[in-house]
Amino acid sequence: MAASxxxxxxAMNLLIWWKQRSAWANLLFSLTATGVAAFAYFELSMMRxxxxxxxxxxxxxxxxxxxxxxxxxxGFLRLYLHAGRxxxxxxxxxxxxxxxxxxxxxxxxxxxxxVVRLVPVSLLGEPVFVAQGVPxxxxxxxxxxxxLLIAYCADATLTVWRRGEHRKAxxxxxxxxxxxxxxxxxxxxxxxxxxxxxxxxGLAFLGLVAAMAYxxxxxxxxxxxxxxxxxxxxxxxxLAVGAANLGLWIQDFTRNEVWASDTWRRLFGFAxxxxxxxxxxxxxxxxxxxxxxxxxxxxxxxxxxQYEMDFRLLLPNGDVRWIASRGGVECDARGKALTARGVSxxxxxxxxxxxxxxxxxxxxxxxxxxxxxxxxxxALAHEISQPLGAILRNAEAADLFMQQASPDxxxxxxxxxxxxxxxKRAGMVIDRMRALLRRNELDARPLAVGEIVADVVGLxxxxxxxxxxxxxxxxxxxxxxxxxxxxxxxxxxxxxxVNGMDAxxxxxxxDRQIDVTARLNDTQMVEISxxxxxxxxxxDVLPHVFDPFYTTKAxxxxxxxxxxxxxxEAHGGRIWAENxxxxxxxxxxxxxxxxxxxxx
Amino acid sequence: MNExxxxxxxxxxxxxxxxxxxxxxxxxxxxxxxxxxxxxxLANLGDDAxxxxxxxxxxxxxxxxLQGELLREANPMPVIFLTGExxxxxxxxxxxxxAEDFLTKRGPKEDLFAAVxxxxxxxxxxxxxxxxxxxxxxxxxxxxxxxxxxxxxxxxGRLNKQIAADLGISERMVKLHRTAITTKLQVxxxxxxxxxxxxxxxxx
Numbered sequence: 001m002a003a004s005x006x007x008x009x010x011a012m013n014l015l016i017w018w019k020q021r022s023a024w025a026n027l028l029f030s031l032t033a034t035g036v037a038a039f040a041y042f043e044l045s046m047m048r049x050x051x052x053x054x055x056x057x058x059x060x061x062x063x064x065x066x067x068x069x070x071x072x073x074x075g076f077l078r079l080y081l082h083a084g085r086x087x088x089x090x091x092x093x094x095x096x097x098x099x100x101x102x103x104x105x106x107x108x109x110x111x112x113x114x115v116v117r118l119v120p121v122s123l124l125g126e127p128v129f130v131a132q133g134v135p136x137x138x139x140x141x142x143x144x145x146x147x148l149l150i151a152y153c154a155d156a157t158l159t160v161w162r163r164g165e166h167r168k169a170x171x172x173x174x175x176x177x178x179x180x181x182x183x184x185x186x187x188x189x190x191x192x193x194x195x196x197x198x199x200x201x202g203l204a205f206l207g208l209v210a211a212m213a214y215x216x217x218x219x220x221x222x223x224x225x226x227x228x229x230x231x232x233x234x235x236x237x238x239l240a241v242g243a244a245n246l247g248l249w250i251q252d253f254t255r256n257e258v259w260a261s262d263t264w265r266r267l268f269g270f271a272x273x274x275x276x277x278x279x280x281x282x283x284x285x286x287x288x289x290x291x292x293x294x295x296x297x298x299x300x301x302x303x304x305x306q307y308e309m310d311f312r313l314l315l316p317n318g319d320v321r322w323i324a325s326r327g328g329v330e331c332d333a334r335g336k337a338l339t340a341r342g343v344s345x346x347x348x349x350x351x352x353x354x355x356x357x358x359x360x361x362x363x364x365x366x367x368x369x370x371x372x373x374x375x376x377x378x379a380l381a382h383e384i385s386q387p388l389g390a391i392l393r394n395a396e397a398a399d400l401f402m403q404q405a406s407p408d409x410x411x412x413x414x415x416x417x418x419x420x421x422x423x424k425r426a427g428m429v430i431d432r433m434r435a436l437l438r439r440n441e442l443d444a445r446p447l448a449v450g451e452i453v454a455d456v457v458g459l460x461x462x463x464x465x466x467x468x469x470x471x472x473x474x475x476x477x478x479x480x481x482x483x484x485x486x487x488x489x490x491x492x493x494x495x496x497x498v499n500g501m502d503a504x505x506x507x508x509x510x511d512r513q514i515d516v517t518a519r520l521n522d523t524q525m526v527e528i529s530x531x532x533x534x535x536x537x538x539x540d541v542l543p544h545v546f547d548p549f550y551t552t553k554a555x556x557x558x559x560x561x562x563x564x565x566x567x568x569e570a571h572g573g574r575i576w577a578e579n580x581x582x583x584x585x586x587x588x589x590x591x592x593x594x595x596x597x598x599x600x
Numbered sequence: 601m602n603e604x605x606x607x608x609x610x611x612x613x614x615x616x617x618x619x620x621x622x623x624x625x626x627x628x629x630x631x632x633x634x635x636x637x638x639x640x641x642l643a644n645l646g647d648d649a650x651x652x653x654x655x656x657x658x659x660x661x662x663x664x665x666l667q668g669e670l671l672r673e674a675n676p677m678p679v680i681f682l683t684g685e686x687x688x689x690x691x692x693x694x695x696x697x698x699a700e701d702f703l704t705k706r707g708p709k710e711d712l713f714a715a716v717x718x719x720x721x722x723x724x725x726x727x728x729x730x731x732x733x734x735x736x737x738x739x740x741x742x743x744x745x746x747x748x749x750x751x752x753x754x755x756x757g758r759l760n761k762q763i764a765a766d767l768g769i770s771e772r773m774v775k776l777h778r779t780a781i782t783t784k785l786q787v788x789x790x791x792x793x794x795x796x797x798x799x800x801x802x803x804x
Contacts, residue, residue, distance in 0.1 A: 385705055390619075393620035393621045394619075400628055418619065418620065462657065465662065
């Protein structure tokens with residue numbers, strides 16, 4: 001029974017080793033188990049021996065089985081526990097081999113110089129034989145061997161225990177020590193003739209084998225668990241891939257085969273039954289992008305690296321589909337490409353909306369220019385209607401005065417002077433507007449900042465009133481002149497003020513306010529700031545406010561501030577934005593002082 | 601400075617236009633005063649009859665703000681707005697607040713004169729009404745508290761008997777109070793009394 005159980009376990013582990021050649025521990029265990037089975041057979045032969053010679057022969061062959069138990073066991077321990085001193089392992093194997101040699105060279109076997117007679121005893125009611133004879137002194141080598149094995153095993157077990165693998169230490173190391181100790185005590189007592197019982201080491205060995213088998217089967221079980229988890233992971237993965245509408249594909253370079261998921265096949269317009277090759281896939285790629293795809297894949301294959309690209313497909317029905325593809329190439333140890341794996345995603349909609357937003361931006365830019373013109377025109381109308389209205393009323397008044405019996409000529413003269421002054425005023429407004437509208441090259445000359453500010457504030461005042469915004473200015477006295485182009489700098493200031501008014505849309509009426517200040521800063525530059533009492537600039541937007549086409553306004557074009565920056569930088573100055581701790585945004589720009597007026 | 605006639609107050613931040621329009625109205629025979637801001641006008645309002653001609657767009661307090669302030673004053677003159685170019689929402693708001701007129705700065709002067717005339721006429725009418733009302737109130741002010749209580753019940757249509765019960769006085773006393781009321785308010789019938797109470801805007 002012990003023999004058949006051992007053989008079953010031996011066969012199982014042999015099979016595992018056969019399937020998976022790296023499982024040496026299983027092979028060694030298989031040998032040990034086979035040894036145990038053989039030993040059980042010889043043990044039985046001894047108990048049933050008819051003559052002392054039969055007994056001696058069975059015992060002699062039994063030692064061969066013991067060699068096959070002990071030596072593979074040592075190997076198993078080293079492989080499975082990764083512990084134990086190497087010299088001890090060699091000592092165990094050496095003494096066991098020596099014992100086997102002595103077994104054949106001295107006496108009738110290692111244990112007896114001569115078996116004299118067989119004595120019948122009862123074992124569990126069965127009549128069996130035990131031997132009486134002259135003990136072979138060389139069997140000391142066997143005892144030493146067993147003690148060495150126990151020592152080796154104890155050492156390995158301690159190491160494993162210290163590593164924290166308590167279960168392994170107890171199950172493998174502990175059981176081997178226990179069963180070897182039983183075997184040692186039994187053989188010592190029996191073969192030196194202290195007790196007269198049959199040798200039943202087979203049972204001890206069976207326990208040992210059972211403990212080892214239990215340990216190994218756990219590995220098999222955990223492998224099965226791993227396999228189940230893998231399947232589960234795969235299911236989850238495919239769910240995620242399906243949800244993201246990702247197509248998966250794997251190319252095997254050694255066989256020029258392409259495996260692809262159903263989603264991928266749908267993306268590329270292949271049926272699930274179509275067999276795929278790289279060349280067939282390439283034919284689906286839009287002719288204009290084919291070269292790109294080939295090149296990227298070749299580079300990834302040569303470099304064994306990652307790749308990422310967007311390309312178009314030309315589907316059989318003539319549709320064009322945008323694909324974003326990314327993946328990597330896996331190489332063997334010598335750098336030869338084995339497989340490429342990748343995911344593909346349909347980005348047609350994204351590409352389309354990108355294109356649309358580009359068009360939209362162009363339209364908005366155009367509309368923005370038109371609306372800037374509209375603003376200028378509105379400002380012009382208000383600016384000019386004042387002097388024109390004054391001229392009209394003055395003329396009408398003069399008319400009425402003239403109709404009086406004795407016209408007040410002084411009054412009429414005053415009226416005519418006012419009419420001329422108002423006409424000049426209207427003419428100046430027109431000149432200023434024309435200058436603003438003209439796109440001159442940079443015409444740098446010394447300028448008074450106060451005048452620029454006053455001009456632009458005058459232009460925007462009407463708009464500010466209409467939008468209920470209070471526009472204040474605070475210009476330092478005795479400010480040195482700056483060097484720059486009047487029209488361009490006016491444009492910048494106009495942009496900043498109009499932006500500020502936009503920022504105040506929707507804020508409560510009392511605090512709608514824009515402050516324009518100009519002062520000489522610490523770096524001896526003239527710094528002009530435009531601050532509003534709006535909600536300020538969100539911190540994530542702040543770094544982008546000067547980017548072209550960046551806008552947070554529903555009707556904005558994202559041009560004004562980027563143009564302003566271009567202008568200021570062309571002047572050798574700088575422009576920046578910050579948030580006012582009291583609320584609202586502040587835009588500042590600094591310009592170099594004109595040399596002629598720089599304070600000494 | 602009041603020469604007996606109503607005064608046209610002109611408010612505009614644009615000095616040149618202010619002078620010009622003042623000249624025109626003066627030449628047309630109006631009494632004129634000029635102010636460069638709404639605040640200046642409000643600080644020197646006085647109680648002379650007249651109207652206000654105001655620029656709609658002004659820094660600080662604008663035309664609409666001025667109109668709102670004026671409505672709270674003891675001398676709520678009609679306001680005529682002037683604007684460079686009128687926009688609809690502002691116009692609507694101004695009209696809702698009772699703007700007398702809404703003119704563009706360079707419109708025909710006849711329109712301006714007509715608007716000023718209408719405004720002055722309306723101011724005169726309103727003044728008359730206010731004076732009458734004040735007179736009524738002075739008459740009502742001569743009533744004693746008890747007489748006012750009785751008056752309230754009479755106007756509510758209660759009989760003398762009921763009034764006596766409500767106020768805890770004799771019917772004879774009620775009759776005496778009623779006589780005092782009709783004498784003080786110089787009315788001859790209950791119908792006339794009720795008309796007078798309504799005109800004075802009492803007990804509503």
